Amino acid sequence: xxxxxxxxxxAVLAPGxxxxxxxxxxxxxxxxxxxxxxxxxxxxxxxxxxxxxxxxERARRRGxxxxxxxxPSVLAPCALVxxxxxxxxxxxxxxxxxxxxxxxxxxxxxxxVKEPVLERWRALHPxxxxxxxxxxxxxxxxxxxxxxxxxxxxxxxxxxxxxxxAALGVVRNLAELVGARWLTCPARDHDQAVAxxxxxPVLVGAALLRAADSGMAPPHLVRQLASSGFADTTxxxxxxxxxxxxxxxxxxxxxxxxxxxYRQQLGExxxxxxxxxxxxxxRELESCxxxxxxxxxxxxxxxxxxx
Amino acid sequence: xxxxxxxxxxAVLAPGxxxxxxxxxxxxxxxxxxxxxxxxxxxxxxxxxxxxxxxxERARRRGxxxxxxxxPSVLAPCALVxxxxxxxxxxxxxxxxxxxxxxxxxxxxxxxVKEPVLERWRALHPxxxxxxxxxxxxxxxxxxxxxxxxxxxxxxxxxxxxxxxAALGVVRNLAELVGARWLTCPARDHDQAVAxxxxxPVLVGAALLRAADSGMAPPHLVRQLASSGFADTTxxxxxxxxxxxxxxxxxxxxxxxxxxxYRQQLGExxxxxxxxxxxxxxRELESCxxxxxxxxxxxxxxxxxxx
Numbered sequence: 001x002x003x004x005x006x007x008x009x010x011a012v013l014a015p016g017x018x019x020x021x022x023x024x025x026x027x028x029x030x031x032x033x034x035x036x037x038x039x040x041x042x043x044x045x046x047x048x049x050x051x052x053x054x055x056x057e058r059a060r061r062r063g064x065x066x067x068x069x070x071x072p073s074v075l076a077p078c079a080l081v082x083x084x085x086x087x088x089x090x091x092x093x094x095x096x097x098x099x100x101x102x103x104x105x106x107x108x109x110x111x112x113v114k115e116p117v118l119e120r121w122r123a124l125h126p127x128x129x130x131x132x133x134x135x136x137x138x139x140x141x142x143x144x145x146x147x148x149x150x151x152x153x154x155x156x157x158x159x160x161x162x163x164x165x166a167a168l169g170v171v172r173n174l175a176e177l178v179g180a181r182w183l184t185c186p187a188r189d190h191d192q193a194v195a196x197x198x199x200x201p202v203l204v205g206a207a208l209l210r211a212a213d214s215g216m217a218p219p220h221l222v223r224q225l226a227s228s229g230f231a232d233t234t235x236x237x238x239x240x241x242x243x244x245x246x247x248x249x250x251x252x253x254x255x256x257x258x259x260x261x262y263r264q265q266l267g268e269x270x271x272x273x274x275x276x277x278x279x280x281x282x283r284e285l286e287s288c289x290x291x292x293x294x295x296x297x298x299x300x301x302x303x304x305x306x307x
Numbered sequence: 308x309x310x311x312x313x314x315x316x317x318a319v320l321a322p323g324x325x326x327x328x329x330x331x332x333x334x335x336x337x338x339x340x341x342x343x344x345x346x347x348x349x350x351x352x353x354x355x356x357x358x359x360x361x362x363x364e365r366a367r368r369r370g371x372x373x374x375x376x377x378x379p380s381v382l383a384p385c386a387l388v389x390x391x392x393x394x395x396x397x398x399x400x401x402x403x404x405x406x407x408x409x410x411x412x413x414x415x416x417x418x419x420v421k422e423p424v425l426e427r428w429r430a431l432h433p434x435x436x437x438x439x440x441x442x443x444x445x446x447x448x449x450x451x452x453x454x455x456x457x458x459x460x461x462x463x464x465x466x467x468x469x470x471x472x473a474a475l476g477v478v479r480n481l482a483e484l485v486g487a488r489w490l491t492c493p494a495r496d497h498d499q500a501v502a503x504x505x506x507x508p509v510l511v512g513a514a515l516l517r518a519a520d521s522g523m524a525p526p527h528l529v530r531q532l533a534s535s536g537f538a539d540t541t542x543x544x545x546x547x548x549x550x551x552x553x554x555x556x557x558x559x560x561x562x563x564x565x566x567x568x569y570r571q572q573l574g575e576x577x578x579x580x581x582x583x584x585x586x587x588x589x590r591e592l593e594s595c596x597x598x599x600x601x602x603x604x605x606x607x608x609x610x611x612x613x614x
Contacts (some may be wrong), residue, residue, distance in 0.1 A: 134534055154532055185528055192524035197533040201540040203580075204515050206595040207573035208508060213598055214568045217499035221492055223602050225461055226504040227441055229543040231603035233508040236536040238599030241592035249585050259577050261521045263570075266514035270566050273510075278556050285548035288513040291520055292545030295530050296538035 017079075018106065018170050019177075022047045022066060024074070024081035026097065028059045030136050031110045032084030033145020036064040038178040041147060047074045049097070050142070058142045072100030080170055083109040086243075087250045090117050093124070101125060106167040108174075112194060113250040114158040114187035122160070127167040130187060131157040132194075133180060148179070155180035158187035188254075195254035197295070200262055202244045203255075205237020324386075325413065325477050326484075329354045329373060331381070331388035333404065335366045337443050338417045339391030340452020343371040345485040348454060354381045356404070357449070365449045379407030387477055390416040393550075394557045397424050400431070408432060413474040415481075419501060420557040421465040421494035429467070434474040437494060438464040439501075440487060455486070462487035465494035495561075502561035504602070507569055509551045510562075512544020 022045030025032045036046045040063070048065030049072060050056050059068045067074060072094075075081055081101060083090060090111045101107055108129045111117045121128045135153040136144075155175035159168050168184075175182045185193075212222050212230070236244075248255055272281040329352035332339045343353045347370070355372030356379060357363050366375045374381060379401075382388055388408060390397060397418045408414055415436045418424045428435045442460040443451075462482035466475050475491075482489045492500075519529050519537070543551075555562055579588040 134532060153534070156532065181531075183531060185525070189525055189528055190532075193528045193532050196519045196524055197529050197537040200518065201515060201536050202592070203573065203576050204511055205540055206592055207569055207576055208511050209595045209598050209602070210572035210575075210591075211507065211565065211569040212503045212602065214572065216564060216568050217503055218492070218496055221496055221500045222504055224488075224490060225441060225463065225497075225500050226602040227460070229508050230504040232539040232542045233512055233544075234595075234599055234603070235539045237540075238595050241589050241596045244592045245585055245589035248580055248588055249583075252580060252583065256577075256580060257523060258518065259573075259580070261523050262514055262518040263573070263577075265517035265521065266510065266566075266570070268517075269510050269514055270563075270570075273555055273559060273563060273566070276556070276559065278552055281555055282548050282552035284517075285509070285513055285551045288516045288541075288545050289548045291516050292541055295516070295519065295533040296541070 018173070019044045019080075021045070021077055021079040023174075024049065024078035024105070025065060025084055026075075026081065027084040027086075027089070028055070028064045028068070028142050028145065029084060029086075030140040030144035030146075030149070031133060032082065033059070033062070033064040033142060034135070034147065034149035035082060035084065035145075035178065037145055037147040038150065040066060042177060047078055049074055055142050062142065062145070064142070064145055072096050075100050075105075076102060078102060078105050080106045080108075080174065082174075083107065085109070085111075087111050087113060087117075087246050091120055091250070093120075098124060106164075106170045108157075108167075108171045111250075112198065112247060114156075114190045115253075116250050118158065118160065118187050122162060127164045129157055129159065129163060129167050129171045131155060131171055131175070132190065133175065135180075150175070151179035153180055155182055156190055157182070157184045158190050159184055160187065191251055191254045192258070195251050195258040196261075199244075199247050199251055199255050200258045201236050202239065202247070203237070203259065204262065205234040206244070207237070209234050209237055325480070326351045326387075328352070328384055328386040330481075331356065331385035331412070332372060332391055333382075333388065334391040334393075334396070335362070335371045335375070335449050335452065336391060336393075337447040337451035337453075337456070338440060339389065340366070340369070340371040340449060341442070341454065341456035342389060342391065342452075342485065344452055344454040345457065347373060349484060354385055356381055362449050369449065369452070371449070371452055379403050382407050382412075383409060385409060385412050387413045387415075387481065389481075390414065392416070392418075394418050394420060394424075394553050398427050398557070400427075405431060413471075413477045415464075415474075415478045418557075419505065419554060421463075421497045422560075423557050425465065425467065425494050429469060434471045436464055436466065436470060436474050436478045438462060438478055438482070439497065440482065442487075457482070458486035460487055462489055463497055464489070464491045465497050466491055467494065498558055498561045499565070502558050502565040503568075506551075506554050506558055506562050507565045508543050509546065509554070510544070510566065511569065512541040513551070514544070516541050516544055 024047045026049045046065040048068040056068045106127045107125045108131045114130045118130045133155040135149045331354045333356045353372040355375040363375045414432045415438045421437045425437045440462040442456045
């Protein structure tokens with residue numbers, strides 16, 4: 001299997017033939033299930049581990065892994081195991097799972113917060129690599145996995161001084177085989193960045209929903225007039241509440257200063273409005289208009305308006 | 308022309324055969340141009356008035372009106388004139404335009420803020436009806452108009468004690484002919500509602516862009532990791548700066564209390580985070596998750612996640 005074709009045509013096989021053994025995937029939700037589909041398309045065997053028998057049966061029917069089991073010993077032959085678990089499962093790992101992880105295998109995770117995961121896992125396994133494929137959330141269940149999910153999406157690893165560099169190379173190889181854009185940074189930088197661009201938007205949008213419902217205008221009217229601008233601004237704020245609170249909990253140390261920074265920025269805009277400084281407000285909105293494409297690429301012309 | 312077919316199949320012709328004379332449309336941007344296209348499809352003549360000769364020529368090439376002119380006298384035969392102008396044009400109307408508006412004609416506008424428009428216009432014309440078709444912004448230029456823009460979108464009128472009811476009926480008839488959902492409310496209620504659902508999202512998203520760029524995390528990293536959640540939450544915040552500042556200026560009285568309400572709601576969420584009250588935070592996010600479909604309809608399953 002040395003000729004495994006990468007999904008994006010650019011990946012090079014890493015030292016060590018990890019892909020000649022089945023890859024273990026723990027949890028077959030959106031991330032784990034998608035990974036299982038992609039790996040099998042590449043001709044790589046996948047051992048899926050799930051918690052419940054009913055989930056295992058549904059995963060088998062969807063073909064998410066070559067073999068699906070509720071027994072952790074299914075991971076025994078794997079040289080690479082991906083822990084595609086929600087954050088609470090990563091931070092409080094099942095002792096049976098821990099006992100079943102092969103000591104020589106490379107272990108990585110997919111958690112959206114990295115410092116707490118590293119703190120927990122650096123002592124648990126010598127070949128642990130903290131990583132975060134940024135392609136949706138990990139909780140959408142066994143029906144969610146799709147082929148090609150990682151293509152062109154960032155896959156961030158957060159190595160530290162003690163990280164096994166060969167293990168890091170294996171995870172990079174995995175990421176690039178499924179078409180992801182690989183990058184590395186310190187765990188703290190990752191957590192601060194995702195606090196700003198992923199977790200803060202949840203609270204920002206949630207507060208907007210609450211404000212719209214706060215009774216300042218007739219409730220039926222705000223509901224009738226809300227349109228695409230409001231829908232977009234509140235999409236993640238009205239998203240999965242369990243996931244939102246879990247992320248806030250796991251990334252509290254970065255999210256609190258992000259909220260502070262946000263309050264200050266909003267306060268500066270409010271101050272311009274209070275002082276009726278329309279030139280200043282327009283200048284600030286102009287700078288935001290220039291800033292956004294640096295984060296999300298250029299907008300289509302029809303995307304720039306408000307109703 | 309008594310058998311004008313409504314675009315949505317439900318409209319009934321209003322008393323008075325306004326549509327047997329050409330309809331005047333002042334400004335042929337997104338709203339005016341779209342209206343011109345729809346009215347002509349219904350067999351109704353359209354007289355378009357624009358400021359510059361070059362614009363007139365482009366509008367003619369696009370067929371946005373039956374007749375396009377830079378001379379206000381083009382409006383002379385109209386029984387209905389729609390002022391499809393940006394807010395500043397409405398609040399400081401051209402004296403030549405005012406002089407050219409037929410005294411017997413029904414006049415309406417499309418401004419996104421209604422109290423200042425009413426204050427200005429109730430003394431300027433006896434048959435003025437303040438209205439707001441909520442279908443994009445009015446500044447996208449003469450290339451922006453499209454047929455069918457108003458279909459299923461709200462068209463709000465804000466009549467007051469002195470409003471001519473026959474004139475109101477004509478505007479309703481116009482709105483329903485182009486397929487819009489007609490509703491009326493007091494101007495103050497309208498302005499408070501749009502402050503919450505349309506103007507506040509601009510500042511909320513703009514502040515998020517500024518916070519993401521505030522240096523709390525490495526600038527290149529936040530740019531690389533920003534994805535669809537950040538893109539959606541900042542779409543209107545990174546939109547047209549001129550339009551955003553104009554709306555803030557014209558709706559300052561409603562937007563300042565909306566900002567206060569927002570700050571309070573955000574503060575309550577931040578307080579839960581500070582106190583590490585994860586049950587409370589999850590409960591509040593759950594209520595937001597329940598709330599959002601009341602405003603924007605149900606989300607597709609893939610819309611509820613965050614990266």
